[in-house]
Amino acid sequence: xxxxxxxxxxxxxxxxxxxxxxxxxVNRGLLKIGSSLVGVNLLVGVYLVVYLSxxxxxxxxxxxxxxxLIPVATLCACVGxxxxxxxxxxxxxxxxxxILFTLFMGLVMLATLLPV
Numbered sequence: 001x002x003x004x005x006x007x008x009x010x011x012x013x014x015x016x017x018x019x020x021x022x023x024x025x026v027n028r029g030l031l032k033i034g035s036s037l038v039g040v041n042l043l044v045g046v047y048l049v050v051y052l053s054x055x056x057x058x059x060x061x062x063x064x065x066x067x068x069l070i071p072v073a074t075l076c077a078c079v080g081x082x083x084x085x086x087x088x089x090x091x092x093x094x095x096x097x098x099i100l101f102t103l104f105m106g107l108v109m110l111a112t113l114l115p116v
Contacts, residue, residue, distance in 0.1 A: 007106020010099055014092070025090040034083030037076040044073035 010016070020026065052058045052065060081100065088096045 003102075003105050003109045007102050007109070010102045011106070014099055016099075016103065019088075019091055023091055027087040027090070030083045030087035034080045034085075034087060037080030037083065041073045041077040041080065044069050044076075 020031070048066070048069060058065060085096050085100060088100070092099055
């Protein structure tokens with residue numbers, strides 16, 4: 001509950017959505033590439049966890065099915081985080097990393113509340 005509250009507070013205090021959409025200091029090209037790479041990471045996670053575990057009923061997908069997807073998802077997440085940080089650095093400076101980390105942890109906590 002604490003992380004969700006912190007994430008909501010950071011989202012509102014930084015006016016995150018308006019900054020992403022309207023602020024001219026944001027490097028849009030890097031933000032689009034970084035967001036796309038984070039999206040690839042999320043899609044791989046949904047495929048492995050939801051599709052293979054729940055729909056196809058393969059509980060042992062980590063050992064036998066698509067072993068290269070986890071390193072690919074990790075690489076996409078790391079590069080996406082760096083690109084998003086560089087794209088948003090002109091707006092918040094050194095506070096960009098704590099802001100993005102807090103919002104990411106809030107998203108992770110929100111994902112744990114989904115009924116699957």
